[in-house]
Ligand code: HEM
């Protein structure tokens with residue numbers, strides 16, 4: 119194969135940025151918010167789903183390869199693109215130009231939120247050595263504490279809404295960039311469909327935050343083969 | 352209006368390297384006048400509101416019917432053609448600025464060479480002859496012809512680039528107008544001969560992937576060219592080209 123030229127590299131990086139937004143990051147966002155919304159069904163199903171994840175073999179590798187690396191790549195490219203944009207919404211006040219600006223802004227908000235979110239969940243989980251069945255009760259307790267204050271609730275509401283918006287609007291951009299949606303009417307209909315996606319994801323997130331806030335429940339580690347159920351709180 | 356005069360503020364610049372500055376002029380109000388006729392009035396009597404005699408304001412124009420693109424400038428903060436900017440429809444005082452994304456030659460006259468260079472990059476033409484006879488092109492359904500006709504109306508005015516947040520003086524983004532021409536010539540049965548070369552030209556730095564879908568271009572295009580549809584269409588062509596390059600070459 120020939121050496122990759124500067125032009126090809128530039129194009130490849132942009133296409134990879136676009137693709138990573140959808141898979142794996144966007145797909146992960148959907149799974150993550152869905153799993154979390156199990157909390158609204160009950161703390162036990164929620165705990166079992168976290169157990170399932172924390173008992174995956176090679177978890178750290180899966181997380182690194184399918185989440186952290188793509189996310190960091192997408193984020194740094196995103197900041198680079200945001201920095202180079204010549205925002206002109208003040209002059210050209212069109213809805214799409216507003217969404218273009220918001221896409222960049224929400225990306226930055228999501229990034230800050232994720233640093234906080236990962237720093238207060240995954241990092242303490244590792245530093246405290248809470249693995250396998252030990253992880254779920256530990257994490258659930260952190261979230262219970264988080265949602266006892268309005269500061270915690272608001273941080274999560276902003277983070278979730280920004281991520282849902284960024285993903286939904288990103289899906290729309292993705293479909294146009296890759297030419298999956300071409301005609302003007304098709305683009306409008308896609309925008310309607312994707313705003314629904316954004317709303318559903320936001321509502322799922324909000325419902326989870328609500329449930330945690332209203333019914334904080336602590337749990338004890340599941341014993342494999344035996345449903346230990348809830349304890350404490 | 353209190354007086355029958357119109358105030359016009361012009362952002363002036365004496366040469367490509369010099370600093371811009373503002374000057375205010377007053378011209379008599381005439382019904383149905385446009386910005387071109389106001390600039391002609393300033394040319395006749397180039398004195399500012401302060402009574403200072405100055406060099407007449409430089410601008411470019413040609414067709415006077417919004418088909419050549421030469422008189423494109425930023426009028427009251429918005430890019431458009433001076434010929435179709437009717438004075439009675441504008442807010443006053445009127446401000447005139449050169450486009451900000453192209454090098455200024457002098458005053459309101461800018462250098463749009465980049466646009467023509469971009470058209471060359473993507474081979475925005477059709478070979479009619481060469482080393483061998485390619486014969487006549489096939490007859491097309493009228494619906495196809497009509498679709499392509501709209502794209503052919505582009506006058507390379509630069510509005511879509513001036514208003515695009517991804518297009519700047521210091522990058523090499525090709526811009527919406529160029530992508531629409533790629534679509535036009537790739538849609539032509541004879542133009543298709545160079546399709547892969549055109550796609551190759553937009554699959555690099557400043558190419559189609561640099562578009563951020565802000566869709567301001569389509570809002571400001573005076574010829575109502577379906578720019579966003581063209582961008583998506585070229586996006587689709589490049590996606591297919593990627594697949595072809597990856598799996599069939
Ligand atoms: C929850 C995490 C994230 C998800 C699910 C996500 C998803 C997406 C998706 C699907 C796209 C559309 C790709 C396209 O336009 O083709 C996108 C675009 C974009 N993302 Fe993200 N993203 C995330 C985090 C971030 C972060 C942290 C940043 C950093 C600022 C960022 C910046 C951007 C930018 C600037 C674009 C627009 C690219 C363009 O249209 O040219 N994203 N994102």
Ligand code: SF4
Pocket residue numbers: 411412413414415416417418419420421422423432433434435
């Ligand atoms: S743009 Fe053409 S269209 Fe308008 S006057 Fe100028 S020269 Fe003409």
Ligand code: SF4
Pocket residue numbers: 420504505506507508509510511512527528531571572573574575576578
């Ligand atoms: S596409 Fe429209 S706005 Fe852009 S150069 Fe052509 S005519 Fe002007």
